[in-house]
Amino acid sequence: MGIRTGAQYIASLRDDRALYIAGQRVRDVTAYAPLAGILGSIGEHFDAFHKPELQADYTYASPTDGQPVSNSFLPARTWDEVQQRLRGESLRKEATFGLMGRLPDFMNAFVTDAAVIAPHVLGHRDKAFADNAIRYWEYCRDQDICLTHTLVDPKRDYGKDLSAQRALKVVRETDAGIVVSGARMLSTLAPVSNEIWVGPFMPRRPGEEDYALSFAVPVATPGLKFIARESYARGGSRFDRPLAERFDEGDALAVFDNVLVPWERVFIYRDIVAYNMMAPSFPGYLLLQANARGRAKLRFMTGLACKMADVLGRSELPRYQELLGEFLALNEIADGLVEASARELLVHAQEEFAKQTDAGFVLEDVARETASLFASPTRGMVGISMLRFFLPEVNTKVNELIRLMGSSSLVMSVTEADFANPETATDLEQFLGNDKTSARERVQVMKLAWDAVAGEFGGRQEIYEIFFAGDPFLSRQLHYFTPRRGQYQAMVDRLLGNAEPSSAFHSTGRHSQTSGRASPVAGPENAESIRSAPHAVRCRVSAPRNGVRCRAQG
Numbered sequence: 001m002g003i004r005t006g007a008q009y010i011a012s013l014r015d016d017r018a019l020y021i022a023g024q025r026v027r028d029v030t031a032y033a034p035l036a037g038i039l040g041s042i043g044e045h046f047d048a049f050h051k052p053e054l055q056a057d058y059t060y061a062s063p064t065d066g067q068p069v070s071n072s073f074l075p076a077r078t079w080d081e082v083q084q085r086l087r088g089e090s091l092r093k094e095a096t097f098g099l100m101g102r103l104p105d106f107m108n109a110f111v112t113d114a115a116v117i118a119p120h121v122l123g124h125r126d127k128a129f130a131d132n133a134i135r136y137w138e139y140c141r142d143q144d145i146c147l148t149h150t151l152v153d154p155k156r157d158y159g160k161d162l163s164a165q166r167a168l169k170v171v172r173e174t175d176a177g178i179v180v181s182g183a184r185m186l187s188t189l190a191p192v193s194n195e196i197w198v199g200p201f202m203p204r205r206p207g208e209e210d211y212a213l214s215f216a217v218p219v220a221t222p223g224l225k226f227i228a229r230e231s232y233a234r235g236g237s238r239f240d241r242p243l244a245e246r247f248d249e250g251d252a253l254a255v256f257d258n259v260l261v262p263w264e265r266v267f268i269y270r271d272i273v274a275y276n277m278m279a280p281s282f283p284g285y286l287l288l289q290a291n292a293r294g295r296a297k298l299r300f301m302t303g304l305a306c307k308m309a310d311v312l313g314r315s316e317l318p319r320y321q322e323l324l325g326e327f328l329a330l331n332e333i334a335d336g337l338v339e340a341s342a343r344e345l346l347v348h349a350q351e352e353f354a355k356q357t358d359a360g361f362v363l364e365d366v367a368r369e370t371a372s373l374f375a376s377p378t379r380g381m382v383g384i385s386m387l388r389f390f391l392p393e394v395n396t397k398v399n400e401l402i403r404l405m406g407s408s409s410l411v412m413s414v415t416e417a418d419f420a421n422p423e424t425a426t427d428l429e430q431f432l433g434n435d436k437t438s439a440r441e442r443v444q445v446m447k448l449a450w451d452a453v454a455g456e457f458g459g460r461q462e463i464y465e466i467f468f469a470g471d472p473f474l475s476r477q478l479h480y481f482t483p484r485r486g487q488y489q490a491m492v493d494r495l496l497g498n499a500e501p502s503s504a505f506h507s508t509g510r511h512s513q514t515s516g517r518a519s520p521v522a523g524p525e526n527a528e529s530i531r532s533a534p535h536a537v538r539c540r541v542s543a544p545r546n547g548v549r550c551r552a553q554g
C-alpha cells in the first residue's frame, strides 16, 4: 500500500475504539470537534508525502513492493541514508514547528530501532520474537500506521512494587497469544492513533518476569480502554488558541482488561534481559528524530521571541538584542549537536548491524555491563545528552524569556471577537497598536506566545519537554556513572602527579563499542545501585574504575 493520504488516515480512525474524554465515550473521533484541529494537522502531514516536490526527501521505496513509504522507517546504515532520514525528519518537524513530539515519525523511528536490534536482542532466546518485531516494522511501514506508545507504569504508590501499582502484566497464555491486564502511561496521541506499542522503560529485576513484556495491538482491541485528558482545543478560533487548536496531541491512560495479544504481536515475553536491553541497544533513529524535533521547536521559539520584541517596539534595545542574541547562538549549537548526533547514529547503527551476524555476541554479557535507560558506558552520548540536557534546559530558558518579555501584554490578550466589535475595536487599535504594528497583529503574536508558554497547551509543553527523555533527576544521575567522570578525574590526578601510565588521557576519549562483546570498562562487581527509593533501586549502572580502563576504540 505505501504512504496514505490524510483522508485515508482519518477514515481509518472510525473503528469504534473505547476512548473516553471528559466523561463521555468518543466512539467516532473524526466527529469529535476538539480533535478536528489535530486531525487536520496529522492529515496534512500524511498528505505532504504525496507532494512531488517532497517525495525525494520524505520517502523511499518499500523493499516489499517498491511503493513509496516514509523514510522515517529507513534503517539507515550509510552516511547518505542517515542524511536522507535527517532531511525528511527535519522538514516534517519544521512543518509542525517542532510542536508535535509524537508526530507519527516518532514511533516510526522507534519500530525501526526495534527491528534493527531484533535479531540479537529481542530474539536472543527465541528467534520468533525477533521475526515478530521485524514483521511489525514492515507492516507499520507498508500500511503507514499511526502509533501511540506506553512505556511507563502507573504510579499509585511510589513506595510499593509493580503489583501494588497494578502495572500491566501477563495473566495467562493461550494458544492464540498472551492475555494481559493492568495499566500503562502516558499514551500521547492515543485518541488519534491506529495502534499502540507497549514497551520497556524502567528496568525490571528478577521476579518481575510477568511485567517484562513488549507487544503491539490496534487501539480498538477488545478489553483495551483509553481514558484521555480533556482536550485543550475546543474546536474553535485559531486566532484565540493558535497552537492548542492545531497541535494538541492528547494524552491518555491505557487500561488493559484481559486483552488478548496474538503471539505474532508479542516482541518480548517474560524476558528481563531483552526488556532491559531493548532501549539501550537502539542505534538511535528515534533519538535523531527527537533531536530534529527539538531543534525545530527551538528555531520556532527563537523566532517567536524575536517577533515579540518587534511588535513590542523593543528590538532596537541593546538589552533585548543581547537576550535574543543568546538564543540565536544556541540555535547554532543545536545545529552542531544534530550533526554530531547523526554521525553518532551512523556508528551505532553499523555496530548494531554487525551484531546481527556476530556469532560471539552474547546479550547477557552486555546486559551485565550496560547501564539502563540508554546509558551504555561504552557508547557515544552526544545524541542522548542533547535530548536529556541541552533541549529541556534551553526550552525552559526560552519560555522564561518569552514570559519576561511579554509580561502584561501576554495576559492582555483579548479575543478575535473584540476586534470584530466596533465598540471595542477602535479603542484596542488606539491603545495596543503602534506605528509599526496593528493592535490585531500584536494581540495575535501575544496569543501565540501565551499558547506556547503559559496557557494549558504551553504548560503541558513545558512539562513535556522536561520529561520527554524521562525523569531528569535520574538522567543526571545516570550520566554521573559514564566513563567521562573517571577520565576527567584522571586529568586532575595527572596534574597532582598521581596518574597511571595508561591513563584515560592517552585514550581517544571515544566510547563507541565496535563489537558487541563485553567491554572491559566495568563488571558486575562494580555495579552500583542508584537511588535508594524502591522504584529506582532496580536501575543498576556499571561504574567505571577511575575511567582508566576505558578502552580507546575505533
Ligand SMILES: Cc1cc2nc3c(=O)[nH]c(=O)nc-3n(C[C@H](O)[C@H](O)[C@H](O)COP(=O)(O)OP(=O)(O)OC[C@H]3O[C@@H](n4cnc5c(N)ncnc54)[C@H](O)[C@@H]3O)c2cc1C
Pocket (backbone or CB within 6 Å): 102, 149, 150, 151, 152, 155, 185, 186, 187, 188, 189, 251, 460, 463, 464, 467, 468, 469, 470, 471, 472, 473, 474, 531, 532, 533, 534, 535, 536
Ligand atoms: C506531557 C507528557 C507526555 C508523555 N507522553 C508519553 C508517551 O507518549 N508515552 C510514554 O510512554 N510516556 C509518556 N510520558 C511519560 C514520560 O516518559 C514520563 O513522564 C517520564 O519517564 C517520567 O516518569 P514519570 O512521569 O512516571 O515521573 P516519576 O517517575 O513519577 O517522577 C516524578 C518526579 O518525582 C521524582 N522522583 C521519582 N522518584 C524519586 C525518588 N526515588 N527520589 C526522589 N525523587 C524522585 C522525579 O525526579 C520527578 O521529578 C509523557 C509524559 C508527559 C509529561
